[in-house]
Amino acid sequence: MIVRDLHAARETDRLVKSDGWDSTRLLLAGDDMGFSFHITRIHENTSHVFHYKHHFESVYCVSGEGSIEDLATGTVHPIRPGIMYALDQHDRHRLTAKSEMVMACCFNPPVTGKEVHRKDGSYAPVTETA
């Protein structure tokens, strides 16, 4: 059994900081669960284009408000606590936070912990980070 505390993990290299967001990786590929699990904070009044070409991701809003735009269709979905979105088509999307959003994220395949977002908004496939 693995037990981890978000607040303690934020003091370690499990916390990855980027421009307008940060992510704390509570489970990574090395934990051998078959998925990774992250708590991600999208900072207030920021907007980000992401495109996980090599991963499936689900995101559950724990707190905060904003929106997700499906960049293939232009459809905008509000985000508030209790909303989950899942990028089952590797959907390119724009995530916008009106207030700081705290999101519980699952990735398949699991993130290794070495990824950064590339210029195209994707994470590298496992083969490029292993």
Add this chain to the structure above:
Amino acid sequence: MIVRDLHAARETDRLVKSDGWDSTRLLLAGDDMGFSFHITRIHENTSHVFHYKHHFESVYCVSGEGSIEDLATGTVHPIRPGIMYALDQHDRHRLTAKSEMVMACCFNPPVTGKEVHRKDGSYAPVTETA
């Protein structure tokens, strides 16, 4: 892109009620994400023995307080918002809620939606529910 709302899903058969807990399945095997994602509420002042012999599960505490006991070792870990546990050894465990706990749960392999907890605390393997 899949977008689902916990509050709406609780009015559908995505909500499964059991004795002392309920679980709303926001993602199931049929969504083809490779994992399932559930928001589970453990009711106040209840205690439950679970043993997912056929699944890996991670659980993140969104709200509420309680504890998890590893029944192989007797070790008790407190649960509060920000604590995540992962049953990487298919650990048999006792989950106890002092106050209602809201938990974000990921399962691999994904739950099909047809499982119930069996007398031994497990979910049936996929081959028995498909």
